[in-house]
Amino acid sequence: MIKKIIDGRKNINQVKELLDSRSGDNLEEYREIAAEILKNVKANGDQAVLDYTARFDGIEFKAADLEVQASEIDKALKAVDNDFLKALENAAANIEAFHSEQKTSSWQKQKKPGIITGQVCRALKKAAVYVPGGRAAYPSSVLMTVIPAKVAGVEEIIMLTPPDKNGEVSDVILAAASIAGADKIFKLGGAQAVGAAAYGTETIPAVDIIVGPGNIYVSMAKELVFGQVKIDMIAGPSEIMIMAEKDSNPAYIAADLMSQAEHDPLASSILVTDAAELIPEVEKELEEQIKNMSKKDIIEESLKNYGLMITVNNQQEAVEMINLVAPEHLELAVKNPFEILPSIENAGSIFLGEYTPEPIGDYYAGPNHVLPTNSTARFFSPLSVRDFVKYSGFIHYSKEALEEASQDVICLAEGEGLDSHANSIRIRTEKGEKSE
Amino acid sequence: MIKKIIDGRKNINQVKELLDSRSGDNLEEYREIAAEILKNVKANGDQAVLDYTARFDGIEFKAADLEVQASEIDKALKAVDNDFLKALENAAANIEAFHSEQKTSSWQKQKKPGIITGQVCRALKKAAVYVPGGRAAYPSSVLMTVIPAKVAGVEEIIMLTPPDKNGEVSDVILAAASIAGADKIFKLGGAQAVGAAAYGTETIPAVDIIVGPGNIYVSMAKELVFGQVKIDMIAGPSEIMIMAEKDSNPAYIAADLMSQAEHDPLASSILVTDAAELIPEVEKELEEQIKNMSKKDIIEESLKNYGLMITVNNQQEAVEMINLVAPEHLELAVKNPFEILPSIENAGSIFLGEYTPEPIGDYYAGPNHVLPTNSTARFFSPLSVRDFVKYSGFIHYSKEALEEASQDVICLAEGEGLDSHANSIRIRTEKGEKSE
Structure with a gap:
């Protein structure tokens, strides 16, 4: 099923080439469409936004329909399953606790009498969180984007999400937004939502930062408004890399490779191991476990095209491979993960030990799941409180x-x-x- | 000389419009040229870089000529005036001390037995600092870009700067690079330098971040390689805003308005005051002082087109004006600057009191002088150690x-x-x- 099994030492560049091959070409076309939409929204405000909503979402809104009403949120909170609500609340508490550790303060120092220098740290005033609609609507992403802004102290957090074919937003998204503490929610998606938040319209406030994943038009629009507002990173297809050894459990490895692959045919799941004998065992587990998976087809396509099994001679070579790939998610499914951690130079989020599967981080443990993809963990960081603050230097002589x-x-x-x-x-x- | 004197309360938007009017249109053309250069450098490495250096700088280099030799640096250190060297060293010490306060550490917490979460903070491995050539070659900018990278712990810091018409780099730039601790210096400028550092060539190492100001081609190239590497902000024309009151010294205000204006005809110097009677006094000082300035023509052009005197009714209105403009540099030339500081929401660097003129920050006090321009202090921050580090989240269950x-x-x-x-x-x- 994963047909690519390579000798890491000999084919070290092949891995990066495979990951790079996922990037689409011909982005120019999307960029031009997004630019046109932005221009129109900047010039015509609400009217442009409503026109695009009619055209792309098939919903004839008036301006007053754009904002989700308190009654809709109440209804959603009642409609969502209680266990699910409780799980969201528990996750939110963990995410808040983790992100609270990221806060920084203003400081000043008197170097000697008459010389004071320092740095003021302030939250951005307004933030917009984009949440995709349809099947990619993940309440966990609502928590992961809204809570860091909240912890930073952003005064007004707005959420932008496209209306479904009934002109509504799904209950779970509204419930997550309410738990996370979004101040306003607008039924507005696509490049037009990015434009509205960047420039402001009669109804949508202009913000200082726009974060969150979206489709190609949303990504292009975010790139284009960068400088007018701040943006988070542009996310590409997802990856996991699992480092395993002789005694690692092949069933766990297979499960985790699949859990990444089910996201997207372009997702990449990579095993790197110094125990070649593990590979057929993992393959056998994959064959078994995939039978019961609802996203079997996506998993198969992803594993076939972008799945990799890499053999290396020892742990040190595995670490070199990891640092070269700079994976978004890294599982150290080994007995001594805390000993390996200091040699990991490049990875978005790191999962230590066999009982720390990646989904515990996707949903629950606290660290952010908005992560640098496509080798950009070399220089980018997970979404954090840092993204929602700014600094000013100051001097007194x-x-x-x-x-x-x-x-x-x-x-x-x-x-x-x-x-x-x-x-x-x-x-x-x-x-x-x-x-x- | 500054012909625009406006009533702040009535014309609050006019100020922002004036600043915005400085941005050039038709950037597409430059973008295409930069994209073409990048493509060629990516495909042809050193050969492309050498061809562009011949074409744009008029210097026929071989690959081995690109790197500045230790002997050239020794020569520069001997050639530069001793007082100047000593001043650079003192400035470097202040800059290093200030930026050392920005360092953050890795941390981990045991939430309860069996649950550990944390964050690894690491320096980026390689950084490139771009330093413009010609008249805009400022040794102070070398210090301000290299030292934060050094403090962050970047392993290899390369400096890129175009060769002059003799194929050399000025002594003061080499001296500043040596004092700041650049590891390698290459005689290479323009979009081709950005491409070389982003993709790597046979001679120039690929880096993780490219920072520093440059001409329009450099800026466009930086935007285009964003994602392939990290970049700092794209700097626009410079601004100063000075808040003054009845007793403020008009001679100081005039001097500081000019010190900003001399940078660039597009620079904007703005006075905001609740003491209308101050304005003719400042104008008189401008007329007097400008006579002795070598950059008289640039100052006059800048003040005439983008200089502003704004009257307001009280300090609170002045602060509102400041927060709207979000100036790159802000001088609080008032008796109680530390009382005003907490209400300043948006400013790149803040200078407190009449004896803290902006040049003390440009060169010397410690805070960075690479600052957000054109109202982007709303959400961007000065260049800092934070730009040269990255984080990974980690989890153990x-x-x-x-x-x-x-x-x-x-x-x-x-x-x-x-x-x-x-x-x-x-x-x-x-x-x-x-x-x-």
């Missing part, structure tokens, strides 16, 4: 402190040929005046 | 802990229709097995 620094600063300014900079110091300082 | 969480996670997974996710929990847990 007394007259005496400025005088002491003046010769150095004047020297540097003149060295750069900026004599108005030098003048600004000189005019305030006796030393400066003397040297004039 | 014991068998018992997983069992306890299993029903919630299975419930959530099944609620999202992802039964392979549920299977991955079930296969590990007795509860899960029972409920099957």
Whole structure:
């Protein structure tokens, strides 16, 4: 089923090439459509937004219909199964606890009398969270995007999600939004939702940051409004990499490879092991377990095209492979995961030990599941409270402190040929005046 | 000289429109040229890079000529004036001390026995710092971009800067790079330098992040390689906003408005004050002081087109104006700057009190001078150690802990229709097995 079994040492670049091959070409076309939509929304506000909702979602809204009413949320909270609500609440509490550790504070230091420098940390004022509609509507993603904004202290968090064919939003999404603490929810999707949140319309407030996954038009629109607002990363197809050893349980490995593959035919599930004998056992488990899976076809397609089994000679080679791939999800299904952890340089989220399967992180444990994909864990980080704050530096010098620094600063300014900079110091300082 | 004097209360939007009017249109053309250069560098490596250097810089290099030699750096350190070197070293020490406060650490928490979550913080491995050539070559920018990377712990910091017409890099730039701790310096500029650092060539290593200002082709190239590598913000024309009151010194205000204006005809210098009587005094000082400035023409053009004097009724209105503009640099030239500071929501860098002119921050005090422009201080932050690190989340659950969480996670997974996710929990847990 996973037909690609390669010798890691010999084929180290083949792995990255396989992952890269998932990126679509010809994005220009989508980009142009998204740009056109943004331009129209910027110029025509609500009217443009309503036109696109009629055209793309088939719903004839008036402006007043865009915002979800409190009564709809109440109804949703009653409609959703109690166990599911309780599970969402437990997950939300874990996510909140984890993200609270990411908060940073303003600080200032008096270097010596008369010199104070520091940094103000503030939450962004308004944030928009995009939540896809249809089958990709995941309440867990609502928690993972809204809660970090809430913990950061964002004043107004709006959620944007396309209406279904009845002009509604699913109960589970509304319930998750309510638990996570979204302030307003709008039935609006696509590039037009991104434009509305970036520029503001009569109904939709302009925000400072737009986060959350969406289809290709949403992604393109987010890239295009970057700079007008902040955005989170652009997510690509998902990956898991599992590092396993001789005694690892092949049933667990097979289950976890499948759990990634069921997301998307473009998802990539990779096993890397120094125990070649494990591979046929995992394959056997895959054959068995897949029979009962409802997303069997997607799993098969994903594993066939982008699944990989990689053999290496030892744990060190496995780690090198991992750092090269920089997987979104990494499972260390080995006995000594905490010993391996310090050598993992590149990975979005790391699952330690055989009883920490990736779904515990997708839903529940606390760390964010919005993660860098496609090797970008080399330099990008999971979505976090950090994304929803900003900093300002600040400086205070007394007259005496400025005088002491003046010769150095004047020297540097003149060295750069900026004599108005030098003048600004000189005019305030006796030393400066003397040297004039 | 500054012809725009407006009543802040009545014309609050006019200010933002003036600043926005500085952004160029028709960026598409530059974007296409940059894209073509990137494509060629990706495909042809050193050869492409050398061809562009011949074409754009007029220098016929071989690949071996690209890297600056240790002997050239030694020569530069000897050639640069001793006072200037000493001033650079003092500035570097201040910058290093300030940025050291921005470091964050990895952490982990045991929530209860069997559940550990945490976050690994790691420096990016390789960073490239772009430094423009010609008249815009500022050694202070070398310090401001290299030192945060160094403090973060980046293993290899390369500097990219175009060769001058003799195929050399200026002594002050080399001296600053040496003091800041750049590991390698390449004589390479433009979009081709960005491409080389993003994709790697035979001579230039591929990096994880590219930072630093450059011309329009450099900016476009940085935008285009975003995702392949991380980039810092795209800088626009510079701004200063000065908040002053009745007793503020008009000579200082005039000097500081000019020190911003001398950078660029597109720079914007704005005074906001509740003391209308201050305005003619500042104008008089401008007329006087400008006579001695070498960049008189640039200052005049900048002030005439983008200079503003804004009157407001009180300090609160001034603060509202500031928060709307979100200036890159903000001077609080008032008696009580520390009392105003908490109400400043949006500003890149804040200078408190009459003896803290902006140039002390440009060069010396420690906070970074690579700042968000064009109102993006609403959501962007100064360049910092944070830009040069990344995070991974991690999770460990014991068998018992997983069992306890299993029903919630299975419930959530099944609620999202992802039964392979549920299977991955079930296969590990007795509860899960029972409920099957």
